[in-house]
Amino acid sequence: MIQIIFLLSLFLSISNASVQDFCVADIKGSDTPSGYPCKPASTVTSDDFAFEGLIAPGNITNIINAAVTPAFVAQFPAVNGLGLSAARLDLGPAGVIPLHTHPGASELLVVTQGHITAGFVSSANTVYIKTLKKGELMVFPQGLLHFQATAGKRNAVAFAVFSSASPGLQILDFALFASNFSTPLITKTTFLDPVLVKKLKSILGGSG
Amino acid sequence: MIQIIFLLSLFLSISNASVQDFCVADIKGSDTPSGYPCKPASTVTSDDFAFEGLIAPGNITNIINAAVTPAFVAQFPAVNGLGLSAARLDLGPAGVIPLHTHPGASELLVVTQGHITAGFVSSANTVYIKTLKKGELMVFPQGLLHFQATAGKRNAVAFAVFSSASPGLQILDFALFASNFSTPLITKTTFLDPVLVKKLKSILGGSG
Amino acid sequence: MIQIIFLLSLFLSISNASVQDFCVADIKGSDTPSGYPCKPASTVTSDDFAFEGLIAPGNITNIINAAVTPAFVAQFPAVNGLGLSAARLDLGPAGVIPLHTHPGASELLVVTQGHITAGFVSSANTVYIKTLKKGELMVFPQGLLHFQATAGKRNAVAFAVFSSASPGLQILDFALFASNFSTPLITKTTFLDPVLVKKLKSILGGSG
Amino acid sequence: MIQIIFLLSLFLSISNASVQDFCVADIKGSDTPSGYPCKPASTVTSDDFAFEGLIAPGNITNIINAAVTPAFVAQFPAVNGLGLSAARLDLGPAGVIPLHTHPGASELLVVTQGHITAGFVSSANTVYIKTLKKGELMVFPQGLLHFQATAGKRNAVAFAVFSSASPGLQILDFALFASNFSTPLITKTTFLDPVLVKKLKSILGGSG
Amino acid sequence: MIQIIFLLSLFLSISNASVQDFCVADIKGSDTPSGYPCKPASTVTSDDFAFEGLIAPGNITNIINAAVTPAFVAQFPAVNGLGLSAARLDLGPAGVIPLHTHPGASELLVVTQGHITAGFVSSANTVYIKTLKKGELMVFPQGLLHFQATAGKRNAVAFAVFSSASPGLQILDFALFASNFSTPLITKTTFLDPVLVKKLKSILGGSG
Amino acid sequence: MIQIIFLLSLFLSISNASVQDFCVADIKGSDTPSGYPCKPASTVTSDDFAFEGLIAPGNITNIINAAVTPAFVAQFPAVNGLGLSAARLDLGPAGVIPLHTHPGASELLVVTQGHITAGFVSSANTVYIKTLKKGELMVFPQGLLHFQATAGKRNAVAFAVFSSASPGLQILDFALFASNFSTPLITKTTFLDPVLVKKLKSILGGSG
Incomplete structure (x- = not known):
């Protein structure tokens, strides 16, 4: 038996470790235009492929x-x-x-x-x-x-x-009213009323 | 007012109809490597973007x-x-x-x-x-x-x-036992027992 | 000489017409997710590759x-x-x-x-x-x-x-105020004041 | 002559070293979804672009x-x-x-x-x-x-x-019979006979 | 048996004909940026996937x-x-x-x-x-x-x-000397000697 | 007010820093097939997105x-x-x-x-x-x-x-006459006259 397995192993001269089926992100590495560098495959487990973070409802008290x-x-x-x-x-x-x-x-x-x-x-x-x-x-x-x-x-x-x-994810109200987008530029580029802009900024935390 | 809208329309010398945001398939057209030809945008309605076919459970009496x-x-x-x-x-x-x-x-x-x-x-x-x-x-x-x-x-x-x-969607059992994949070739390329292959073919409808 | 050219032509058994360097759009054809079908290469001329439409200034009387x-x-x-x-x-x-x-x-x-x-x-x-x-x-x-x-x-x-x-090209004001986006839905999804929404719709031609 | 070359060099204000024609893998670097980081171009030679590893026949004594x-x-x-x-x-x-x-x-x-x-x-x-x-x-x-x-x-x-x-490269028999895929799960998801599964596992070295 | 197959067929409510594994070109259709339209899958046979055209040596009498x-x-x-x-x-x-x-x-x-x-x-x-x-x-x-x-x-x-x-496939000599690229423009954009350009054009069949 | 902003922040349980809208190159990092690693978003400023290097004319004294x-x-x-x-x-x-x-x-x-x-x-x-x-x-x-x-x-x-x-950017004359492409190989693969090749090499700085 051992011999058979040994012979079999000869059939494929490829290091399994070298094949990229997946690329679980090493999010401490630097991102690239195609995504993050991969964690070493040897450290990847079943737990990496599942995600529990969406099981519980989000907090809608807002x-x-x-x-x-x-x-x-x-x-x-x-x-x-x-x-x-x-x-x-x-x-x-x-x-x-x-x-x-x-x-x-x-x-x-x-x-x-x-x-x-x-x-x-x-x-x-x-x-x-x-x-x-x-x-x-x-x-x-x-x-x-x-x-x-x-x-x-x-x-x-x-x-x-x-x-x-x-x-x-670009939320329109956050982009306009929770950012440092100045009120004069917002009104100039959207035709929204400056009084309204300032009011929404005060609610959403925008500056400028 | 009419004059303002008229002037506004001058600002953008683009035919809205010419912009491709989406490409709802005309599935009667010929498929291409990137997908089907698009239905004319003028015939697309809200109903195209929603799909009711997954509301009802599939039939699991099998x-x-x-x-x-x-x-x-x-x-x-x-x-x-x-x-x-x-x-x-x-x-x-x-x-x-x-x-x-x-x-x-x-x-x-x-x-x-x-x-x-x-x-x-x-x-x-x-x-x-x-x-x-x-x-x-x-x-x-x-x-x-x-x-x-x-x-x-x-x-x-x-x-x-x-x-x-x-x-x-390639289902392993269907590829092997519901197809015209001949029993000798299956056994040669998978090492499965020919008796088993024939039995599964008879259940799943395969030939060859 | 003729013989040399003839022999040369044997060297490459390829129909030049079959090579796709470019794909000038046949815009009367159906668009696809990757773009329009190509005009026949035999009908493409130098004029297709140049565009004069941006030479003149756009009309800014608006x-x-x-x-x-x-x-x-x-x-x-x-x-x-x-x-x-x-x-x-x-x-x-x-x-x-x-x-x-x-x-x-x-x-x-x-x-x-x-x-x-x-x-x-x-x-x-x-x-x-x-x-x-x-x-x-x-x-x-x-x-x-x-x-x-x-x-x-x-x-x-x-x-x-x-x-x-x-x-x-999605212009924010046109999406909101020149469309059939209803005022109640706009105010619900943007927190903009309905009076302002209606005013801007009247200027930009929106309905709903 | 030197002056001509000097003047010529002015014509193109580009550092040749900055242009990416190729990206020979630095396989000690971390893989990414688009591939490995590139070796510095200055260390790349003709030998990198050729590969002798397929000259000799593989060992088919198996x-x-x-x-x-x-x-x-x-x-x-x-x-x-x-x-x-x-x-x-x-x-x-x-x-x-x-x-x-x-x-x-x-x-x-x-x-x-x-x-x-x-x-x-x-x-x-x-x-x-x-x-x-x-x-x-x-x-x-x-x-x-x-x-x-x-x-x-x-x-x-x-x-x-x-x-x-x-x-x-996913070899069907290796995926099933040379892996840690448990016999009960294999039989449940393939309808293969458990006796056969165990026999093939013993030949191919699978566990579970 | 028939009933089993019938029940099985219920399990997967998908028309096999609708799945695109491959897209054998209908080369009489119009090319697109992603390639040709697909031949109907029902007309595709094993012969489509093999190609005999490279078996015989090309003619090198040139x-x-x-x-x-x-x-x-x-x-x-x-x-x-x-x-x-x-x-x-x-x-x-x-x-x-x-x-x-x-x-x-x-x-x-x-x-x-x-x-x-x-x-x-x-x-x-x-x-x-x-x-x-x-x-x-x-x-x-x-x-x-x-x-x-x-x-x-x-x-x-x-x-x-x-x-x-x-x-x-762009062959340098054909692009220069078998095309309608005019001798003055070639010499201007390549610094090649016009006498040489004309000589090579006469051999390769270029004009202009 | 503070409470409202606090509640709002609950609505979106996402770290803004984690979203990749852009990937300004860290050109000291190793290039990859998809481009360079990204600079940390926190160090990116408006100046990164503008480029002054094309304002001045290039030097055409050549x-x-x-x-x-x-x-x-x-x-x-x-x-x-x-x-x-x-x-x-x-x-x-x-x-x-x-x-x-x-x-x-x-x-x-x-x-x-x-x-x-x-x-x-x-x-x-x-x-x-x-x-x-x-x-x-x-x-x-x-x-x-x-x-x-x-x-x-x-x-x-x-x-x-x-x-x-x-x-x-591959400039034909530079590829041929400013490189280490040997004169015999150039003449063999282009049919250009070796005397001309050597003359252009002497002007453009090529060797071989």
């Missing part, structure tokens, strides 16, 4: 009655290089995930509890809106403004999956 | 107590070109999605009901297995053999999301 | 004192499949290209006349702003909100080049 | 009368980032490369000696088989189960070229 | 004592979308494949008979040259000028494999 | 009356991973950018002063030539030989933008 919990590469290093990541959306009654974009990925939403009204705006300024029920899917093409909001009075839950390990 | 319902580009044309697609997995007690690969995509699994034991085998012949609960994620790197099975006695449900609109 | 003239694949079919396209920006005194994104491309700006203040907001809600002079470059990473505005009192001109033949 | 010798990025660092790698197949009389997949690449086979019967199984469970002679090519699309076997009584040799520097 | 026989997508439609293609090189005594580039692919050369001296020039104007024997590999990074020539007095044969189904 | 000034990733690290880079072309009277290729990118040229005659040669040995005026664009598909030359008697300026952060 002014939007909603929470987004990401499982991007920074949280779930196994997605590095796989072209996929995820997030959990929790929506309370009247909850809303405000208008936002993912600069680096398209999104596929799966509703797993309750009802959600979701929509996006195209480059042609057409708004596509649907009210979704449990088990229903919706896609949001890359980079376009979109939102999700509770439909009905019950809590809702959904999982969003992205076509990149690092999809990015 | 010998594996399980069902896979796909939302690939052929079923859900809006994913064309977006690098994403999905499937619903229904698993009854002792249910199993037999060993399979997706030749064209990595997979991210989200468990939404019950408990699932899932695993994959790497090129280095290491098996990575986890038992997952509701809300837990697992990733399966592209092209590797993997399975999902019910853990515990209750039904389980999961959504799989793929990094391609057309991930493919 | 409320923003600015104009964007695109040379995307729809206008300049030769960029099809080359991962490049362009646009001309004309900015009068106090002119502004309002806050916008390109969902499908990064942008490289070259200022060719006057001074331009430009900036973008990152996912981390940091604003990066520069005032650029003639010959200076600036890059705007894919999908992020950005703007360009005249700096100083003179007219300014710039050429923007994009990393896709079809970069898309 | 139970399959066959050998696979890889020239993947780990063996031939110059292929890093070029989207290509290779392997040599040696097949003795009645030799066989057992059923396997390359999770990360398509394969193009060139037969250079003898006759080879090769085939693959599609996702639609169709088997495509051909017997190839010297100089004949065959392609195996990415991720699909395929095999090569000696046709006739003479030795055969072939070169396989892959569409990735790191194509991966 | 002034370079050499021949290149391509198996690009136009000749071998099965490579469409797979990121691979091939060519056969036949080199007689003192034969040479003149300096050329592949604008769209890197190349991996496998020598299968005789000895070949091959080399390429980098952007840094360094020449990398090797004399290769049977079974030896060499890579030529994308787009760089390279050549192959017989080493020694015996005939040589090699197979080149490319990282694209449509790598392109 | 035998070609022309200069190319690059803004590739080595000079302008912010383009790392964005699929874009640029160069400035300065052309004096009778100036010429000699025949060259970019092995890794397509090019889009914008003429900003004077008139330029530009052209490229396809794989089918067809020459596409245009004389361009200020504001006119021209594209040069990846890897093909092309040139730019002053048309008329006035100085001309253009900006070239590339579809890669590292497009490469």
Whole structure:
């Protein structure tokens, strides 16, 4: 028997350790345009490929009655290089995930509890809106403004999956009113009223 | 007012109709290596971007107590070109999605009901297995053999999301025993016993 | 001599017509996720590879004192499949290209006349702003909100080049106020004041 | 003359050392999703771009009368980032490369000696088989189960070229019977007979 | 039995015909930036995946004592979308494949008979040259000028494999002297002597 | 107020620092096939995204009356991973950018002063030539030989933008006559006259 195994091992002159099936991120290494360097395969275990961080609901005790919990590469290093990541959306009654974009990925939403009204705006300024029920899917093409909001009075839950390990997330209100974007430049480039801009900045913590 | 809108329209000398944000598949057209031709944007509605086909459980009245319902580009044309697609997995007690690969995509699994034991085998012949609960994620790197099975006695449900609109699905048993792969060639290339091969072929409908 | 040429022609048993160096778009064909079908190479001439549409200034007689003239694949079919396209920006005194994104491309700006203040907001809600002079470059990473505005009192001109033949263009104000995005949904997903929303819709032509 | 060269050097204000034509792998560096870091160009020589490791036949003194010798990025660092790698197949009389997949690449086979019967199984469970002679090519699309076997009584040799520097190699029998995949899970997910599974594990060295 | 198969068929609610494992080119269709449209899978047979066109030596009865026989997508439609293609090189005594580039692919050369001296020039104007024997590999990074020539007095044969189904082939002498590139423009942009240019044009059939 | 901001911060359980919108090159790090490692986002400022190096004209006091000034990733690290880079072309009277290729990118040229005659040669040995005026664009598909030359008697300026952060630049005359490419090999692989080759080598500094 030993001899057979020994002979067999001759058949394939390849070091298994040298084959890259996956590249679990070493997130302490420097990121690159294609993702993080890989952890040595010898230190990777089953636990790396699973992620418990989306099991618990996000805390929706806030002014939007909603929470987004990401499982991007920074949280779930196994997605590095796989072209996929995820997030959990929790929506309370009247909850809303405000208008936002993912600069680096398209999104596929799966509703797993309750009802959600979701929509996006195209480059042609057409708004596509649907009210979704449990088990229903919706896609949001890359980079376009979109939102999700509770439909009905019950809590809702959904999982969003992205076509990149690092999809990015630009929330319109945060970009404008929680940043150091100056009020004169905001009003000049959006035509929004400066009084409103300052009011929203004071709520969201923006400066400038 | 009309004059202002008129002047505004001058600002951007672009035909909105010419911008490609999305490419909902015209599945009657010929497929290409990058996907199907696009439906004219003028015929696309909100309904194109949502998919109801995964709302209902799959029929698990079969010998594996399980069902896979796909939302690939052929079923859900809006994913064309977006690098994403999905499937619903229904698993009854002792249910199993037999060993399979997706030749064209990595997979991210989200468990939404019950408990699932899932695993994959790497090129280095290491098996990575986890038992997952509701809300837990697992990733399966592209092209590797993997399975999902019910853990515990209750039904389980999961959504799989793929990094391609057309991930493919090669089920090991179907490739071997539900195909026209001849028994001599199977035994020669797998070392499986020909009696077993013929028995499984008779169950699964293979020929040759 | 003829014989030499004849023998030479034997050396390479390839039909030159079958090699794809370029794929000038047949824009009457159906678009695909990778771009338009190619015009037959035999009908392509030098004129296809040059574009005169950005020679003349855009008309800036409008409320923003600015104009964007695109040379995307729809206008300049030769960029099809080359991962490049362009646009001309004309900015009068106090002119502004309002806050916008390109969902499908990064942008490289070259200022060719006057001074331009430009900036973008990152996912981390940091604003990066520069005032650029003639010959200076600036890059705007894919999908992020950005703007360009005249700096100083003179007219300014710039050429923007994009990393896709079809970069898309989503202007924030048009997405919100020139679309059929309903006022209740806008206010719910942006926290903007409904009175302001309705006012801007009346100026920009939005409905809902 | 010196002056001319000096003036010429002014014409191009570019440091040649900064241009990346190639990226020969520094395989002691950490791999990334796009491949290994590059060796400094100043240390790269002609020898890096050639590979002698496939000149000698592989050792086919084993139970399959066959050998696979890889020239993947780990063996031939110059292929890093070029989207290509290779392997040599040696097949003795009645030799066989057992059923396997390359999770990360398509394969193009060139037969250079003898006759080879090769085939693959599609996702639609169709088997495509051909017997190839010297100089004949065959392609195996990415991720699909395929095999090569000696046709006739003479030795055969072939070169396989892959569409990735790191194509991966998952041999079905090794994944099942030379791994730590437990017999109960194998039988549950493949319907193979547990007695057979244990027998093949004892030959191939699997555990569990 | 029939019932079992029937029940099994329920398990997977997917039309096999809808899965894209491969995309054999319909070369009468219009090419796209990603390749040709796919032939209907129902019309694809084993013969599509094999190619006999490189079995016979190319005709080297010409002034370079050499021949290149391509198996690009136009000749071998099965490579469409797979990121691979091939060519056969036949080199007689003192034969040479003149300096050329592949604008769209890197190349991996496998020598299968005789000895070949091959080399390429980098952007840094360094020449990398090797004399290769049977079974030896060499890579030529994308787009760089390279050549192959017989080493020694015996005939040589090699197979080149490319990282694209449509790598392109620009032969320097043909681009300059077998084209309609005018002599004044050639001399202006290359500093070659106009008398030499005209002489080579007369041999190679160029005009202008 | 503080409480509101605090509650808001709960809504999004994501570390902004972990999102990759851009990857400004750390050019002291090792390059990879996808580009350089990223500088820490915390050290990136507005200045990184702008580039002043193309403001000043290049020095055209040389035998070609022309200069190319690059803004590739080595000079302008912010383009790392964005699929874009640029160069400035300065052309004096009778100036010429000699025949060259970019092995890794397509090019889009914008003429900003004077008139330029530009052209490229396809794989089918067809020459596409245009004389361009200020504001006119021209594209040069990846890897093909092309040139730019002053048309008329006035100085001309253009900006070239590339579809890669590292497009490469292979100047035909430099590859042949400023390298260590031996005269016998050059004459063998190009049919150029050895006397001419040696003369051009003596001017351009080549050896061998």
